[in-house]
Amino acid sequence: MQPEDDERFEQYLKQFEPLPPGPLPRSIRQSAWSPRALAAVAAVFVAGVCLVLWESRNGMQLVRPNIAGASAVVQPTAMDKGAGKSIPDLDLPDLTGSDVRLSELRGKVLLVNFWASWCVPCQTEMPWLTQFQGRYAAQGFQVVAISMDEDQSQCGPFVERHGLENLMVLLGDSHAANHFGGVVGLPTSFLVDRDGKIVSKHPGVIDRDAVEKEILDLLQRPEITTRSLITLSQFNRLLDGNPSQLDAQLISASRGLLPNVERPGSTLGALSSQ
Amino acid sequence: MQREQIERFYEQYSPALVAYGSSLTGRRSTAEDLVQQVFLKLLRENRAEPENPRAYLYRAVRNAALNAMRTAGRETELDLKNPWFAARGATANGSGNSGLELEASLFDLPSEQREAVVMHVWGGLTFEEIAAVLEISANTAASRYRYGLAKLREKLGEKAGDEPRERTKATEVKEHATRR
Numbered sequence: 385m386q387p388e389d390d391e392r393f394e395q396y397l398k399q400f401e402p403l404p405p406g407p408l409p410r411s412i413r414q415s416a417w418s419p420r421a422l423a424a425v426a427a428v429f430v431a432g433v434c435l436v437l438w439e440s441r442n443g444m445q446l447v448r449p450n451i452a453g454a455s456a457v458v459q460p461t462a463m464d465k466g467a468g469k470s471i472p473d474l475d476l477p478d479l480t481g482s483d484v485r486l487s488e489l490r491g492k493v494l495l496v497n498f499w500a501s502w503c504v505p506c507q508t509e510m511p512w513l514t515q516f517q518g519r520y521a522a523q524g525f526q527v528v529a530i531s532m533d534e535d536q537s538q539c540g541p542f543v544e545r546h547g548l549e550n551l552m553v554l555l556g557d558s559h560a561a562n563h564f565g566g567v568v569g570l571p572t573s574f575l576v577d578r579d580g581k582i583v584s585k586h587p588g589v590i591d592r593d594a595v596e597k598e599i600l601d602l603l604q605r606p607e608i609t610t611r612s613l614i615t616l617s618q619f620n621r622l623l624d625g626n627p628s629q630l631d632a633q634l635i636s637a638s639r640g641l642l643p644n645v646e647r648p649g650s651t652l653g654a655l656s657s658q
Numbered sequence: 659m660q661r662e663q664i665e666r667f668y669e670q671y672s673p674a675l676v677a678y679g680s681s682l683t684g685r686r687s688t689a690e691d692l693v694q695q696v697f698l699k700l701l702r703e704n705r706a707e708p709e710n711p712r713a714y715l716y717r718a719v720r721n722a723a724l725n726a727m728r729t730a731g732r733e734t735e736l737d738l739k740n741p742w743f744a745a746r747g748a749t750a751n752g753s754g755n756s757g758l759e760l761e762a763s764l765f766d767l768p769s770e771q772r773e774a775v776v777m778h779v780w781g782g783l784t785f786e787e788i789a790a791v792l793e794i795s796a797n798t799a800a801s802r803y804r805y806g807l808a809k810l811r812e813k814l815g816e817k818a819g820d821e822p823r824e825r826t827k828a829t830e831v832k833e834h835a836t837r838r
Contacts (some may be wrong), residue, residue: 390804393807393810393811393815394779394807396814397779397810398779398780400743400744400745400757400760401673401744402673402674402676402677402742403673403676403677403686403741403743403744404672404673404676405672405673405676405690405693405694406690408668408694511744514744515740515741515744518744518745518757519758547744592740593739596739
C-alpha cells in the first residue's frame with residue numbers, strides 16, 4: 385500500500401467524528417465550582433425565573449416548569465398540554481430564509497425540539513438528536529429544531545460549530561411555541577406521529593433511550609389517513625347531489641384528512657364501504 | 659492540576675477518549691462512565707500535571723476499561739445502540755456514510771490493532787505516545803497501526819473511494835496513457 389493511499393484513507397476515517405459525551409457529572413462540578421461559576425449559575429437561574437414569569441404573563445400554562453439551565457430529565461406524559469394536538473399549519477423560516485410549512489411534514493415521524501444557543505442543557509441533547517437523524521432519516525424520521533433565540537443571527541454559527549447541519553433548523557418564537565401548547569423551559573421536545581398528531585411532550589433534557597424507543601415505535605406504526613376512506617368518484621357523487629349539512633361537514637373534514645371521519649351510519653362511511 | 663485545566667482537558671479530549679473506551683469495551687455508555695470517572699478522580703486527587711497529559715489520560719481510560727471488563731467477567735460485545743461516531747457527511751435524507759459500519763469494522767480488528775488505530779486517527783497520538791500508553795516500543799505501535807489500517811481499508815476501502823484492485827491498475831494505465 386502506498387503511503388499516500390494511507391493518508392487518503394486516514395482522511396476518509398477522520399470524516400467520522402467522535403461524539404462528545406455529556407457534561408461532567410454534577411457531583412464533580414459542585415466540588416470544583418469557583419465563585420465566578422456560582423455567580424454565572426445564579427444569573428442563569430434568575431434569568432430562568434424571569435423567563436417563567438414572562439411566559440406565564442403571556443398566558444402560557446406553567447406545566448412542569450423546567451427552568452433553562454436545569455438539566456434534570458423529566459418523564460413525558462400524555463397529560464401535558466400539547467400532546468394530542470395536531471401539528472400546526474404554521475410557516476417558519478429556515479436558516480436560508482425559506483419558509484417551511486410544518487403541516488407539510490405529515491407522513492414523517494417528527495421530533496420537534498425547541499432550543500436556544502444560550503441553553504446549556506440543549507447542547508447536551510443536540511448530539512443525540514443528530515444521532516437519531518443519522519440513524520432513522522431513511523425510515524422517514526426528521527428532527528425539526530426550532531430555535532427560540534431572540535438574536536437569530538446566533539443560530540447559523542451555532543449550527544455550524546456543533547455540526548447540526550443534518551437537522552432541519554427553523555427560527556421560531558413564543559407564537560410558534562404556543563401552537564404546541566406552550567413551552568415553558570428549554571429544551572422541550574415533542575414527538576409527532578406520521579399523521580401529524582403530537583403524541584408526547586418531553587420538557588427538559590430528553591431521556592435518550594426512552595425517546596429512541598418511542599421513535600422506533602412510531603416508525604413502525606403505519607400511517608392512518610382518511611384518503612382511503614372515499615374514492616374520487618364517490619366524492620364527486622356527493623358534490624353532484626344535494627348534500628345535507630352533515631355531508632357538507634364530512635366533505636370538509638375529508639379535505640383536511642382528519643381522523644375518525646368514518647363513523648357508523650354516516651353518509652361518508654356508507655359510501656366508503658360500497 | 660488546576661480544576662479549570664482539568665475541565666479544559668475534558669472538553670478537548672473527552673470525545674476521542676470515549677471513542678477509545680468504546681473501542682475497548684464495545685459500549686459507549688460504559689466508556690462514557692469510565693471517562694467521567696477518570697476525570698472525577700483527577701479532580702479529587704489534586705495531583706501535579708503529568709508530563710504528557712494526553713498519554714496519561716489514555717492510559718488511565720485503558721486501565722479503567724480493562725478493570726471494568728475484568729469485573730464484568732464477560733466477553734466484549736459490540737453494542738450498536740449508542741454510536742461512537744457521527745459522519746460529517748450524513749444528510750437529512752439519510753444519505754452519506756454510516757458511523758455504525760465503521761464501528762463494526764473497527765470491532766472486527768484484533769484489539770491491539772484497533773486501539774492503535776483509534777488512538778492515532780481520532781486521538782491524534784503519535785506512535786511514541788501510543789507506545790507509552792501500551793508499554794511497547796514505538797516500532798511495534800507503528801506496525802500495529804499499519805496492520806490495523808490495512809485491514810480496515812480492506813473492509814471499508816471501496817466506501818473510502820478506493821476502486822477494486824484490478825480496476826485501479828487498469829485506471830492507472832489509462833490515466834498514464836491519457837497524460838501522454
